[in-house]
Amino acid sequence: MAGSSLIARRYSITLGLIALAILAFFVWRIWQVPAVEVERVERALLVQNVVAAGRVIATSRAQVGVEITGTVAERFVKEGDPVKQGDLLLTLRADELKARLAEAQASLDNLRNSRRPQAMSALEQSRLELEQAQREAQRRLDLVKTRSIATELYEKAAQAEAAARAKAEQAGIVADALAPGASEERILLERVRAAEAALNKTELRAQFDGLVLTREVEPGDQVQPGRVLFEIARTDDAEVLVPVDERNLGLLAVGQKATCIADAFPTERFAARVKSIAPAIDPQRGTVDVRLSIDQLADYLREDMTVTATITTAEVPNATLVPNDALRDVHGNSANVLVLQLNKAVQRPVKLGLRGLTQSQVLDGLQAGETVITSSLVKAGDRVRANYVD
Template identity: 50%
Template structure:
């Protein structure tokens, strides 16, 4: 048997250990449970909206026939580059050529035959009028001397009237065929109209661009209004993004975006918001946003699938908390609550929100730098401490930055909103 003194010492030591354990447990119960949380700090923050859309040509020009004719030549294929004035299609129009030749012949006849003839007739009519006037004057003088009959004098006067009328008609006829006259103007107009129609038989590009579609071949008969080709006009390309309407309040014309195509994922390029649709698509609940592509992105092609990250907000220094520290942080909410820990006790504090991101959200009112908050949304509702409860905070590192943009300048900045349509 152990010595009584040794046994007493062992019992005393055991009791002391049990007492220390009990005191530690009581102290832990008094100080509260250990819960995860964060220390609030200021830092850079970005807010992005991410969506997927397609590249759309700014302008697709449809090239059509203005006259009827037979296709003699088709000088371009899909993918060919064209400049203004380049010949695309040549038509043959026999009836228009006949009208042009007839107008040319009529103008030639007018200038070389009709005009000299009319001028000669006018000169002859003037000479006949002068002769008739002299004869009438002579007969009046003879009549006054009663050497000719009164009837002869009257006949001479009538001859003057007839000669004057003939001279007037000849003058009008000569003026009508004179250079710049009405008849010449009509013939020239007919010739110009025929030549203009023939110019339409040579179909030229009106824009610089790339041929997308051809719908005509040599030998085809075409009619006015028939579309022969489609050209994507050269211009800064566009990306059409259908964005969820809940992001409308974040969007502004001029916001920068970083885009990546499915075809070239390793070649991000810049774009800029240049148009926001005035209405909402009620069927999809989206708003169409158009981005203007940076001209240096010459590898972008029509109808490519593009993921675009729009920079909708940025703070160089913002007081932000992780989203899992916010209570009541619903979509579009401007206010929420946090569980702040001061002096080992919990305080439920209302806060006003600013920029919102995937990982972090700006707190504009309600907290100060250095405050500590619980990661409240990681706890079950039954585990949430009430105001005044004691807790021990296990401070965690802030969430890793998760910007949606591929731009290198934003790689260390948290706060991207997933806003696709």
Template identity: 45%
Template sequence: MRAVPYKSIVIIGLVIVIAAFLTFRWWQGPLLPSYTISSMPLVQTVVATGRVVAVSRTEIGSEVAGVVVERLVQEGEQVAVGDLLLSLSSDEVAAQVSQAQAQLAQLTSSTRPQATVDLANAQVALAQASRNVERRRDLAAISAISDEEMEQAIQAQAQTRNDLENARLRANALSAGGVEEDLLRARIAALQAQLDKTQVRSKVSGTILSRTVEIGDLVQPGQGLFTIALDGNTEIRVPLDERNLSRLAVQQEAIAIADAYPDEAFPVRISFIAPSIDPQRGTVEVRLAVDPVPDFLRQDMTVSVNIETDRRLKALVVPNDALANVRGDNAEVWLLREGRVQRQPVTLGLRGLAASEVLSGLSAGDEILVDATLALDNGARVKTTQQSASFANTDEQITTTTSVENQAAGTVN
């Protein structure tokens, strides 16, 4: 019998080894990635985008009509009570003030002294007319003059008495503190107030948010010229999905980050939760108080807020991609036992975009498949390769979040 060539024996041996290896691998099942469940701290938050607003703002306008001749402030500038914002044309009113002041000066230097002189002259004239009447009366007693001459003397005396009364009234009116002076001073005060109104000043302290006027513009009374955010409380207003309402409470702490200053986080807290829901968007307005207010914060800045809604010092954490058939707080995972997989029901606690807390159904150290959607049979053999979850760092807390873009509502899954 002819001997089998050595080369053929080697080939047959290799085929047998390969077949045995493939059979063993088939028996082990497919190679799949898996996670090992562990306990670690867990913080659940809601992340949303809102805007900075001043609690109060006011509009400054002009009380008089006029043309703007000077504007002294720009948007973003800080102003205090009494600061000049702009000036209106005031030539006509200023001329009227000067005219009234000249009339007052004339009253003091000329008209009032003349009235005093006129009063003295009227007193002299009355005394003279009274003496003339007495003389005529003596003459009439001896029929030296006619009755007509006597009547003329009496009429002249009455006229001088009336002239004296008029002079007295005029002197009183023109005296210091009299009616004429009071009227002139009141007119000057009114014109001066009108003149002062051409200087538009801030009635509050705050920051100029907007202006709607330029030099040369004609403004009318009541027209809004500047919008000012009042100094004082500042808050962030955020629309959140109404599904988050049960997780929110007044005084909850949060962290805010302005988009313009991503490295400058600052603390905030919920100060108000709206009592009603926006029916069109399904959101609830939440206001967060800012105290202290960072120097860089500006009105209407876009700000991201991270509201802590719950935390666990120690919790079993499962990546969300390992969950299947999620219904409310119930879900399933592929659990490995002695190289075989089985569907394992679990009960969930805190939940977020990246991971969820497992309240029951798993224990620390359990191994589960990464992909919960794999079409496997219960009891199927699998071979696994361990994966590290991106959040699985036991030295840090895990934050499960939802993000809100473009003012949309944030939700915790």
């Protein structure tokens, strides 16, 4: 009995050891299966972006010059200076033009303060003399009728009346010409305005708020119309010009939102929006120019500053997402993935929807929670074990 019990125990121990050996063998075999990177299929918000580098540009630049030939007396701005509308950029020497203006103004003042009062006084005096001559002629006419005086005396009075009337008419003509708003004053006013306009042309002023990009003039330079002295870029309405790969043209639309980061200020972001898309493709670069309007112009932005723009072209909430690294044999919206099932890579076709930079939407073929293989070295049918990527 004791011998039989001992044999039974030894038999049980032997079976246990054999079972452990078999289990260890299978564990060893599994452990020998190569580990590959995998990720789980998840459901989340998918945002499709187009990322491209561009630069800040002004909506317009002005090449500024003078309208008259002259010598620069003083320059007030240089490259990089901000200017406001109406700010003085430079002045020309204007001694002769100032003298012309002073002469024209003096002539106008002389009209108003001297010649016009004198003409009005002469007109009044001539009218009084005419009235006196008329009364004398009438008195003598009455006397002639009663034969109290000779006819020759009346004739002399009539001649004096005619002369007084001619003098009064001439004084009236002169007074009318010198009256406010009459021809003489209008002529002198035009001379003053012309002299003022010529003098104003000796002052070159900014026509809008902007930034001086270039200046090609110094005090003492002789300048003339047609020569560019300053180049000024508008700062009140800048935008971002982004050349985008033409393959993304179908994703872009006017009004799409964008987030921009200037290379010089990587911690700062500013919002923008697609303003326009060029109607033609650049054949040399294979890009299409996209203009972004800036929602709120930041003080640190400068002309030609390099900017990275991320344009949001689409969003899908709660989408079934697969990493792009897991996609194989992509043709349009069709692709294949390798799904990890019982330590074996199983190929499965999927239908794709929205494509993102790192993930894509799966419309059919996968469920959330399944594990897909992202390693490109694995083939369908290979035995592998999972190495999950965080």
